Amino acid sequence: MNVGNLSRERAVTLSPDDIPTSWYNIQADLPEPIQPPLDPGTMKPVNPAMLERIFAKELVRQEVSTERFVKIPDEVLDAYLRQLRPTPLYRAKRLEAFLKTPAEIYYKCEYLSPAGSHKPNTALAQAYYNKKEGVQRLVTETGAGQWGTALAMSSSLFGLKCRIYMVRVSFQQKPGRRTMAEVWGSEVFPSPSDQTKFGRSLLEKDANHSGSLGIAISEALETTLEDDNSRYCLGSVLNHVLMHQTIIGLEAKKQFEMIDKYPDLICGCVGGGSNFSGLSFPFMVDRLKGKTETEFVACESKAVPHTTRGVYTYDFGDTAKITPLLMMLTLGHEYVCPPIHAGGLRYHGMAPLISYLIQKGYMRSIAYHQREVFEAARILAQTEGMITAPESAHNVKYAIDEALKCKRTGEKKVIAFNNTGHGLLDLSAYQSFLDGKLLDYEPGKIEVPTFDH
Amino acid sequence: MNVGNLSRERAVTLSPDDIPTSWYNIQADLPEPIQPPLDPGTMKPVNPAMLERIFAKELVRQEVSTERFVKIPDEVLDAYLRQLRPTPLYRAKRLEAFLKTPAEIYYKCEYLSPAGSHKPNTALAQAYYNKKEGVQRLVTETGAGQWGTALAMSSSLFGLKCRIYMVRVSFQQKPGRRTMAEVWGSEVFPSPSDQTKFGRSLLEKDANHSGSLGIAISEALETTLEDDNSRYCLGSVLNHVLMHQTIIGLEAKKQFEMIDKYPDLICGCVGGGSNFSGLSFPFMVDRLKGKTETEFVACESKAVPHTTRGVYTYDFGDTAKITPLLMMLTLGHEYVCPPIHAGGLRYHGMAPLISYLIQKGYMRSIAYHQREVFEAARILAQTEGMITAPESAHNVKYAIDEALKCKRTGEKKVIAFNNTGHGLLDLSAYQSFLDGKLLDYEPGKIEVPTFDH
Numbered sequence: 001m002n003v004g005n006l007s008r009e010r011a012v013t014l015s016p017d018d019i020p021t022s023w024y025n026i027q028a029d030l031p032e033p034i035q036p037p038l039d040p041g042t043m044k045p046v047n048p049a050m051l052e053r054i055f056a057k058e059l060v061r062q063e064v065s066t067e068r069f070v071k072i073p074d075e076v077l078d079a080y081l082r083q084l085r086p087t088p089l090y091r092a093k094r095l096e097a098f099l100k101t102p103a104e105i106y107y108k109c110e111y112l113s114p115a116g117s118h119k120p121n122t123a124l125a126q127a128y129y130n131k132k133e134g135v136q137r138l139v140t141e142t143g144a145g146q147w148g149t150a151l152a153m154s155s156s157l158f159g160l161k162c163r164i165y166m167v168r169v170s171f172q173q174k175p176g177r178r179t180m181a182e183v184w185g186s187e188v189f190p191s192p193s194d195q196t197k198f199g200r201s202l203l204e205k206d207a208n209h210s211g212s213l214g215i216a217i218s219e220a221l222e223t224t225l226e227d228d229n230s231r232y233c234l235g236s237v238l239n240h241v242l243m244h245q246t247i248i249g250l251e252a253k254k255q256f257e258m259i260d261k262y263p264d265l266i267c268g269c270v271g272g273g274s275n276f277s278g279l280s281f282p283f284m285v286d287r288l289k290g291k292t293e294t295e296f297v298a299c300e301s302k303a304v305p306h307t308t309r310g311v312y313t314y315d316f317g318d319t320a321k322i323t324p325l326l327m328m329l330t331l332g333h334e335y336v337c338p339p340i341h342a343g344g345l346r347y348h349g350m351a352p353l354i355s356y357l358i359q360k361g362y363m364r365s366i367a368y369h370q371r372e373v374f375e376a377a378r379i380l381a382q383t384e385g386m387i388t389a390p391e392s393a394h395n396v397k398y399a400i401d402e403a404l405k406c407k408r409t410g411e412k413k414v415i416a417f418n419n420t421g422h423g424l425l426d427l428s429a430y431q432s433f434l435d436g437k438l439l440d441y442e443p444g445k446i447e448v449p450t451f452d453h
Numbered sequence: 454m455n456v457g458n459l460s461r462e463r464a465v466t467l468s469p470d471d472i473p474t475s476w477y478n479i480q481a482d483l484p485e486p487i488q489p490p491l492d493p494g495t496m497k498p499v500n501p502a503m504l505e506r507i508f509a510k511e512l513v514r515q516e517v518s519t520e521r522f523v524k525i526p527d528e529v530l531d532a533y534l535r536q537l538r539p540t541p542l543y544r545a546k547r548l549e550a551f552l553k554t555p556a557e558i559y560y561k562c563e564y565l566s567p568a569g570s571h572k573p574n575t576a577l578a579q580a581y582y583n584k585k586e587g588v589q590r591l592v593t594e595t596g597a598g599q600w601g602t603a604l605a606m607s608s609s610l611f612g613l614k615c616r617i618y619m620v621r622v623s624f625q626q627k628p629g630r631r632t633m634a635e636v637w638g639s640e641v642f643p644s645p646s647d648q649t650k651f652g653r654s655l656l657e658k659d660a661n662h663s664g665s666l667g668i669a670i671s672e673a674l675e676t677t678l679e680d681d682n683s684r685y686c687l688g689s690v691l692n693h694v695l696m697h698q699t700i701i702g703l704e705a706k707k708q709f710e711m712i713d714k715y716p717d718l719i720c721g722c723v724g725g726g727s728n729f730s731g732l733s734f735p736f737m738v739d740r741l742k743g744k745t746e747t748e749f750v751a752c753e754s755k756a757v758p759h760t761t762r763g764v765y766t767y768d769f770g771d772t773a774k775i776t777p778l779l780m781m782l783t784l785g786h787e788y789v790c791p792p793i794h795a796g797g798l799r800y801h802g803m804a805p806l807i808s809y810l811i812q813k814g815y816m817r818s819i820a821y822h823q824r825e826v827f828e829a830a831r832i833l834a835q836t837e838g839m840i841t842a843p844e845s846a847h848n849v850k851y852a853i854d855e856a857l858k859c860k861r862t863g864e865k866k867v868i869a870f871n872n873t874g875h876g877l878l879d880l881s882a883y884q885s886f887l888d889g890k891l892l893d894y895e896p897g898k899i900e901v902p903t904f905d906h
Contacts, residue, residue: 010534016466081463083838084541084562094535094610109537112565114838116877156835157547176880182887183834381636382609385536385567424569424877427632434635 012255014086020250026281028068037324046324058129062240079124083113089255095383103406107419117421118275119150122244126233127154136229137161141216144343145177147235152181165191165219168211176425191216214319236272245278263416269394270298271344273351275420296363299394301345303338303441307365311448329355332448338441341429342390369440373397374433389421465708467539473703476696479734481521490777499777509582515693532577536566542708547836556859560872570874571728572603575697579686580607589682590614594669597796598630600688605634618644618672621664629878644669667772689725698731716869722847723751724797726804728873749816752847754798756791756894760818764901781808785901791894794882795843822893826850827886842874
């Protein structure tokens with residue numbers, strides 16, 4: 001074997017020297033600006049200055065910026081390099097051979113960071129800006145725990161304290177991610193907790209309250225507002241979070257250039273929308289400018305069909321109606337997400353930027369039941385070795401289906417997806433699948449409120 | 454920041470094009486040959502041909518070979534590249550800064566493969582040779598499960614069936630690794646099992662028998678000998694296994710050359726000895742030839758002090774006295790390993806090659822209690838992000854202690870270790886540590902048999 005010629009057919013690697021040094025801000029290239037967040041009291045656009053009591057100032061500035069490229073601070077770039085970025089672009093040739101498809105399947109390896117997912121791409125940036133502005137403690141909520149662990153690690157690396165409200169049912173069922181956050185020195189409380197007024201009020205009514213992401217957000221915000229030295233961090237949905245994730249797609253674009261290819265199809269799972277945006281936005285700009293016809297497909301759960309059955313309207317980001325109203329695809333802020341294992345996909349809304357692009361026809365979406373996505377994940381594991389996270393298994397399913405379509409049509413499509421996390425903290429879900437005990441869930445009741453605006 | 458200049462201070466990466474294409478066989482460079490395995494019946498050297506009913510022929514050939522470099526078959530090289538080899542050599546600069554040490558600390562990232570440890574370096578090679586020789590099924594045993602999962606994945610990638618006997622207590626306490634092996638399509642049985650005569654005989658006496666590695670080996674051998682199309686695989690101890698792991702050190706040597714450094718100290722944890730050999734042998738040759746004075750330090754558990762308190766003599770490799778006698782440092786084949794969390798270090802003997810090198814004074818060893826090694830692992834996590842396996846935490850402890858010694862002496866030692874696995878399937882052990890519930894264990898009763906030879 002001539003290693004030199006063939007190694008790129010396995011994994012396209014970028015030298016650390018070639019890591020992108022700016023993030024890409026898609027707000028610079030949209031046909032029109034997205035609609036601003038509204039203050040639910042006045043139904044007027046929220047004043048960014050008001051948000052600075054909650055988020056670091058620089059993050060509020062990035063949220064509304066239309067600057068095309070935002071320089072990655074040296075300290076964040078240093079942290080990226082220490083997480084073994086740039087990540088490889090992997091060619092799944094064994095999977096292609098198994099499927100007997102003429103399609104080429106590539107994925108970005110975002111599971112290699114110590115936190116096991118793409119979340120550190122923004123967590124490191126958020127920790128850095130907060131540290132720089134003199135903040136002493138970060139506060140956040142987490143459901144299944146990928147975001148919480150990423151922020152815990154990032155806080156540790158930048159010398160910040162960190163408090164995490166973890167939905168009680170996850171705190172009990174997924175002890176591993178709580179442990180990781182504590183190894184990194186964070187405080188983790190099951191939510192509802194006795195640490196906030198709101199938490200105590202709920203525990204008084206029900207001492208075993210199982211919690212929800214909405215309640216955990218409320219507790220995190222209450223704690224943030226009580227302490228001048230604390231700021232709140234969010235792991236998806238917002239524009240600045242999506243922008244930090246574009247390091248994935250900027251690397252991928254260089255990697256595809258190295259092998260003289262360009263993806264015909266980019267698919268990714270969507271919870272709040274950040275990993276999908278991260279891979280796709282640097283390619284989406286070419287489509288926005290009419291240069292390419294790449295297809296962009298968001299993959300979600302049939303149990304939480306926010307982009308396939310959601311309504312495009314203003315809605316709260318949380319259940320407790322504390323956040324501003326965001327213009328987005330939503331199932332309604334009171335939507336009760338069924339207990340699918342892909343915890344990262346259990347959110348009622350969708351990032352305003354993704355919602356906008358779907359509305360405008362620049363991308364589309366598809367929904368799956370969890371048994372079929374675990375079957376796809378098993379095929380990936382048995383052909384390529386990698387055991388993927390239940391979230392990412394959704395786009396593996398789509399990539400496989402598309403590759404099989406290519407087998408019928410003979411099309412040599414270049415398919416790319418984001419392998420956004422490993423499944424090593426989700427093995428009990430895999431065991432349920434193997435044991436034939438995994439259930440599919442129909443969506444809950446969809447009730448989307450309307451606001452006069 | 455000038456990325457080009459500084460990126461190598463974070464992670465020294467080797468292009469896939471520069472992956473080493475041969476393994477290094479230290480048997481070519483020893484001052485004298487190591488003593489051969491003996492048939493316990495005759496006390497004569499075992500005839501390699503007899504071993505071919507157990508192992509693939511090529512592996513038996515490699516076991517006794519004194520060829521200096523053995524070409525890595527293209528198919529294995531391909532598999533290595535698909536596991537994202539070459540792995541980065543990481544500079545732990547944040548740890549250095551935390552310790553305020555003038556020492557430089559580097560580690561190889563062997564936890565990045567889908568199986569989460571260095572074990573696939575040999576599992577892939579063993580699966581390949583067996584497949585090539587027409588074997589249809591691999592059989593092995595596993596304790597904590599790192600080896601079992603690596604062989605399960607490798608069997609899947611090379612289209613072989615795989616059966617794993619997993620020590621029952623681990624099967625019950627560490628369900629994650631069993632699940633991984635099953636996702637990759639292997640059969641996993643708790644040992645003792647109802648699948649073998651030996652297993653059934655034990656279950657008749659005690660239906661809840663908790664098992665041991667020795668019993669699991671016996672079951673795996675019984676199954677192998679019953680079926681002409683099956684062969685047995687071992688994950689450590691033997692010469693050919695250690696040789697396959699030298700891909701680690703061969704890469705590291707190239708990486709140190711790239712930054713114009715050479716390690717003054719190489720440390721690694723030792724269970725059977727394979728990961729330590731893998732990193733150190735390509736450097737050890739320079740010391741054997743008198744070119745360098747690099748120190749080599751094996752780190753083990755005080756509960757299983759095979760190299761610090763073991764006797765250098767012929768002993769069985771397993772509890773049930775089925776294997777040939779190996780000349781090695783041993784605590785006696787009936788040694789009962791206390792239940793430390795570093796499952797990979799729970800073995801009574803030590804690889805004959807490592808045992809020989811320790812006896813000859815080319816390397817030394819040190820033992821730790823588990824609480825102090827978890828404390829070291831926490832320091833690594835909070836400075837560098839990475840949560841390491843309990844096994845590897847032993848060499849992290851040594852590296853930290855040495856770096857602190859350098860702080861006192863002002864020595865700018867270059868310290869290298871193998872970060873051989875991640876700790877994401879050992880988080881319950883970390884939680885015990887955080888909760889102050891982790892126990893230290895004194896060694897068990899050390900009784901080393903003597904054989905006339």
